[in-house]
Amino acid sequence: MIEITQEFTDKVFSILADVCDSEEIKANPNMKLFDEGLLDSFGTISLVVEFEQQLNISVPISDFNRDDWATPMMIVQQLAKRK
Amino acid sequence: MISFIPYASFRFFCLIAVLLLPVIILGLMGKRNLLYNDCVAILMTFLIFAAQPAQLISFLIFIIWEAVLIRGYLALRARKNTGLYFYIAIVLSVLPLFLVKLSADVTSLSVLGFLGISYVSFKSIQMIIDIRDGLLKEVPLSQFFRFITFFPTISSGPIDRYRRFKSDMDQIPSALTYRTLLYHGLNKIFLGFLYKYIIGYLIHKYWMGSPLLDSNTFSSILLYMYGYSMYLFFDFAGYSHFAIGVSSLMGIQTPENFNKPFLSRNIKDFWNRWHMSLSFWFRDFIYMRFVYTAVKNKWLKNRYLISDIGITVNFLVMGFWHGFMLHYIIYGIYHAIAFILFDKFERWNKTHHLWAKDNPWVHGLSIVITFHVVCFSFLIFSGRLNFLW
Structure with missing residues (x-):
């Protein structure tokens, strides 16, 4: 568990924006990524790989479920828990 | 011996109504008697396969096989997490299902089969994957058997996940929560009757059974296509309603199978x-x-x-x-x-x-x-x- 710093949040958001191909995410951290069609199984995998490479946080893909990882903010919190 | 295939006969519903009555009464008081539930589970396993003793034997051998695999892999994984062990465990776990599916071509293999082998295999394979990912550190045998032999979903799913199932098992619903589960469950069971035994039955009998659909003309095949698709949905969604409904009466929130x-x-x-x-x-x-x-x-x-x-x-x-x-x-x-x-x-x-x-x-x-x-x-x-x- 780490403290959620602005820097960490920005970093996660920029990975998300890249993978989802949408800058909207940064302005709207509570949007439901799967419901909005911005993220799907394929996007999830790219995300998990990027988190591993850029943040050095590994998440088993079967642990990445669509309820606990629904919004950008929730993703930041989940990642912080695993750091 | 008479058959108790899940949700297939009026007899089955009468049987579970009687067996689940104590579960419902305890549930409404916010309680659960694990010993009673386990006895029901064992009894149901025997009754479901009673008409075909060969299937019962296959089923028992199968669950022991999977239990040994899961416990064995768990022990090996704790020592060393290598891909080799994992793939061997997966192959061995899939093997019975593979052989039974192959029996469509090689009929002598069909003796290995039993009702619901796919669904119990999926559950076991998923546990091995969770062990590989380090998400499952221990699997008490009692929990494993409760999960694998959970009778409401044994024949055709829905396929639950071990960790989700376990959290429902660990938490006994309060009297208030149980009441919601009970209403939800009964509602589901009645929806199941509507879907499977009224709509599905009528489509099967009058639409698909119509002599108009017999010839290999475009219009016959088209009509068959719509009829079959509707039947497939109402029959299976109906079954799923039963399975989810009965799970709910037992305090387990089995995942949904269909969403329009x-x-x-x-x-x-x-x-x-x-x-x-x-x-x-x-x-x-x-x-x-x-x-x-x-x-x-x-x-x-x-x-x-x-x-x-x-x-x-x-x-x-x-x-x-x-x-x-x-x-x-x-x-x-x-x-x-x-x-x-x-x-x-x-x-x-x-x-x-x-x-x-x-x-x-x-x-x-x-x-x-x-x-x-x-x-x-x-x-x-x-x-x-x-x-x-």
Whole structure:
């Protein structure tokens, strides 16, 4: 568990924006990524790989479920828990 | 010996009404008697297979086999986490199901089979994967058997996940929560009657049974296609309502299987709404694992190509799982192609905006197109077109 710093949040958001191909995410951290069609199984995998490479946080893909990882903010919190 | 195939006879419903009465009374007091539930589980296992003792023996050998595998792999994994152990465990765990599916071609193998072998296999395989990922550190045998032999879903799912099931088992619902579960469960069971034994039955008897559908003309086949698709849905969604409803009476919130699949707006959407517990199982444990491994190890540069291969593997396995027969394999390939084409279209549309998402007319048209793509796949699945090949 780490403290959620602005820097960490920005970093996660920029990975998300890249993978989802949408800058909207940064302005709207509570949007439901799967419901909005911005993220799907394929996007999830790219995300998990990027988190591993850029943040050095590994998440088993079967642990990445669509309820606990629904919004950008929730993703930041989940990642912080695993750091 | 009379048969107690789940939800197949009036007798079965009477039996569970009697057996579950103590569970319901205790539930309404916010209590659960584990010993009683275990006795019901054992009794039900015997009664479900009572008419076919050979199946009972296969089933018992199977669950012991899977228990040994899971405990054995757990112990090895604790010592050393290598891919080799994992793949051996997976192969051994899939083996019984594979042989039984092969029995469509090699009939002598069918002695190994029993009702629900697919569904209990999926549950076991998923546990091995969780152990590999370090998400499951211990598996008490009692919990394993409760999960695997959970009778409401034993014959055809929905496929629950061990960790989810366990958290329901660990938490005894309060009297108030249980009352909601009870209402929900009863509602589901009555919906099940409506779907399976009224609508499904009527479609089967009067629509599919109509002599108009016998000839191999375009119109007959078209009518059969709609009828069969509706029957497939109402029969299986009805079954799922029973399974979820009875689970609910036992305080277990088995996941949903259908979410208005015929209102899907594209094929991807369809697979998020049709036989969900199966399609999510395939998505999480075949497609995603394959793509993840391929992307991480950089097997190919083009990630979209990796995804397309993943989709193909996913639906091919699904096709073979239905049985090693040509029409099931064609069904799998058909869905793979539809899915990949839609994926490409969706990406293309992101920049070209041909298909407006929020226009109600476009939405309606999307539903009609998807519906027909899907119904045609069921027509292949039904074997009605087998005279063509």
